[in-house]
Amino acid sequence: MHQVKAVVARSKGAPVELVTINVPDPGPGEALVQVQACGVCHTDLHYREGGINDDFPFLLGHEAAGVVEAVGEGVTEVAPGDFVVLNWRAVCGECRACTRGEPQYCFATHNATQKMTLAEGPDAGTELSPALGIGAFAEKTLVAAGQCTKVDPEARPAAVGLLGCGVMAGLGAAINTGGVTRGSSVAVIGCGGVGMAAIAGSVLAGADTVIAVDVDDRKLEMARGMGATHTVNSRETDPVAAIKEICAASLLHPGAEGADVVVEAVGRPETWEQAFYARDLAGTVVLVGVPTPDMEVPRIPLIDVFGRGGALKSSWYGDCLPGRDFPMLVDLYRQGRLDLDAFVTEEVGIGDVEAAFEKMHGGPGVEPVLRSVVVL
Template sequence: MSHIVRGVIARSAKAPVELVDIVIPDPGPGEVVVTVQACGVCHTDLTYRDGGINDEFPFLLGHEAAGIVESIGEGVSHVAPGDFVILNWRAVCGECRACKRGRPHLCFDTHNAKQKMTLTDGTELTPALGIGAFANKTLVAEGQCTKVDPTADPAIAGLLGCGVMAGIGAAVNTGAVTLDDTVAVIGCGGIGDAAIAGAHLVGAKTIIAVDTDNTKLNWARGFGATHTINASELDPVETIRDLTDGVGADVVIDAVGRPETWKEAFYARALAGTLVLVGVPIPDMRLEMPLVDFFSRGGSLKSSWYGDCLPERDFPTLISLYLQGRLPLQKFVTERITLDAVEEAFHKMHAGEVLRSVVVL
């Protein structure tokens, strides 16, 4: 029997979101219905609302979520009703070339629930990142659910579902930051600060935060930045070199995703250092640079998709570190809001007033 719940949708590009009744079907084979306890307001949701990802309106927004498994479909064995889970948007297939070569974080065929959630008039909804969790309940694929310690605060745990995991993973997984490394992070919003937290967690000796907003630079210090650079006042490349004995940083993470910040990251690296792009560029951005610079500087130029994470490996470990007091995930939660406050949260996020607003249901 289907369920009618309240959910936040984007009906058309750049129009204010709406809180409406939506229909959640019973789970089919391989599917799970999750009662959502909390869901972070991510910039990706705003991009969906504004039509920046595709035009498959109406969208059911929300994807950084945690909650309780309510019911399961035929063949589901990975989770059971009552399990506390974090939702993820990369349920790996296990069958593609990447999965079979032991690289499931690069899976070519991640999947979502096959059934559609709908409006009460039958209009099919497109769930943001295959999740759609600005709702009392949502329908996902079994592989999108990762069990974690149920004592964790859902408002904090759910943030691993996207931005926080992307940032931590960019440092720890993609950038392979290790003890005694020097690291620079360009852009100190939620993803950038998560990258700083990840670098601090694994023992980086110098962590340099770069932004044009002093409020964000103050946030960065709280996550472990040892130095900060206001890029509106100082040249980031020169200052990073000055702070690293003229060498440059071993790993530079671009959490902005613009040609100008990528170039800064490229030239702020130490010789043969690593650049990690985790900020998402838009399709019309272009990069023009001397090809000889790529050859002569060497090193690694990487893109980080979802922090190159494996949810089954990374989510439980990071929740454990948070519960031990070794990873300050709670600092990402700026405010807790209700479902009817999502549009206002978008404005606060766009203005740089919050790291994360979290909808608590």
């Protein structure tokens, strides 16, 4: 058993607390990881606000990189000393998705079996719910060994740990789900961390036209830095009309009626509807923004769905395979071809998570933050 400092959300809407928790030694199929860095993601804030479920208390943090300290019985994929990026879920290898060669859709993913617990106070011994099965705002965490992916140990933990969620979600939405390739035209609606990653992924894949859409000119300027060729402030301009005009004027897509791929990285019905109408005939819409349970698909005439053809897709975790995608993307980062450092706005301490949450709300005088990263 290990006692470490960790960030916990005890109840809905309450400020997070830095407390001492118990982390068990790894059992069969498990790995104990010494966390080196963990990004502060909007999903962690959703957990704190009760937007995921009400299984409080939560051990927050899930975009993490670190070093394997110990492994349990039967673990062969990683060993003590390995530098790893953590992922949400270990695939089973046996369900119908896995057996048909599509483990990225595994229907029986799993996390560590043993529970981490509170170590002190009147509620000592209370089991913690780790965010996305990871719980990495902690000096050490316990995960299923299959949640650990070995990558180049020379990589910067604060940068590559972001592949564990937001950056992989956006990159994968463009490349894996959307099928962006050389010469594609792409529009990305919403330029937070996930949307920026979709822009970076589109550029990496060789897209010819990459249009960033947001309501904040500061984010649009950042999108230019990520490689966007055009920007649209949708507070001032009709984004559908603007995307159509830009694509139709492209030398590679003369007369196009929209973008080949539109990535919706907001998760709202109105922006999804914009994405639907901003794609070209036979184009693809990719929903990677996370909606709330009360949101519904807009009432779009069925003839429009039929008449435009193409595909309407959702992208969960960028349809990634961590064992395939993480090492490849880290290698591209090490080669200078994928600027993961650009996603790290600031490095903070483990006691600064609540302040990082406050920065997410933005507003006048607050500079946009792609990621605050806790460095341990």
